[in-house]
Amino acid sequence: MGAYAKPVEVLIDEFGRLPGIGPKSAQRIAFHLLKADSIDSQRLADAVVAMKENVTFCSRCFNVAEVVESDHADNVANDIQTDETQCAICLDSTRDPQLLCVVEEPKDIAAIEKTGYFKGRYHVLLGAINPLEGVGPDQLKIRELAFRVASEDIKEVILCTNPNLEGETTASFIANKVLDSFEVSISRLASGLPVGGDLEYADELTLGRAIEGRKNLA
């Protein structure tokens, strides 16, 4: 027997598996829930189950998509998304069908949407190439991206993977090995100084990129 009653140990263990939660945090959360109302903890448990039942990945762009009523029964039964489940952005006919923004995660879409600058559609890779963690191109939605570029009326692909090693590798792989045979314009997000930032505090790599990518003003 551990230091606590078995069900508490089990819960600490389950929380400890979540990203960013260490053993101490897991313990704190478990005791918080032990003291909290049963209604509150039930609501948390329900939210987990409801999310898994009612949310899936968009069959087209792999953004998160809410399962509509009619698909629901199939989804619960098969535990995979039905072909019809599309996200709100893919279903939005006012979006520019010629512009495609490729991102790593659904949360990146939220970040880009907040800017209000982009009116095209998205494609979520659900990760980035990371050989150390065993993530290669086959584990990502890259084949699906090639299929979309081949079958949809896409004119420009903006590679919005993260400006780190994994993101850059993924972007260059897609640009040079996947989309090189298609007649689409491929671009990458600009690197440079953050707006409101201070030159003094920029790291040399960022500053180097900012110089490299300098814009003519006249």
Place this chain on the structure above:
Amino acid sequence: MGAYAKPVEVLIDEFGRLPGIGPKSAQRIAFHLLKADSIDSQRLADAVVAMKENVTFCSRCFNVAEVVESDHADNVANDIQTDETQCAICLDSTRDPQLLCVVEEPKDIAAIEKTGYFKGRYHVLLGAINPLEGVGPDQLKIRELAFRVASEDIKEVILCTNPNLEGETTASFIANKVLDSFEVSISRLASGLPVGGDLEYADELTLGRAIEGRKNLA
């Protein structure tokens, strides 16, 4: 509509209510669960519910206690502990009934048990006096402590609340206002330098306490 599908927003919101989890962590956990197997997320949800159903506070010392089979039905029905539910330590007849260690939280019991130095029983206050957060003596299990000291054969009470403002306040309140009329010996954990610590790195308060509580060697 928020940035994500409604069930995802609900889940992020629920995780964000837990202690130590900010909006970004909550989002990260929600997307982790979205990608994870349904079985994994179901196990998390089940662990939350099982913990609330099968674990309660010991009716005597307010440590966590597993609900035994016979009590179970009552517990679920009433959502309060039955009078018979006692923790493993209270039920252990080899424990010294004359020694009582008062702690703030059940997790403190685990810490003290690990030392192997203490063979008495415990009393958990389920918090410490903290006027800023609206926690007064009535919100803690202080009345229950007085009842135990009055009715059980207790000779010594060790106040093991935390060595911070709230813990010290609670300890001095219990020593001077609650247990002052009882014939028990009251002690407090020693303050001083941590074993294996370095004098240079000790804060002045700790060092001051260590000097104040110095021990004669001869």
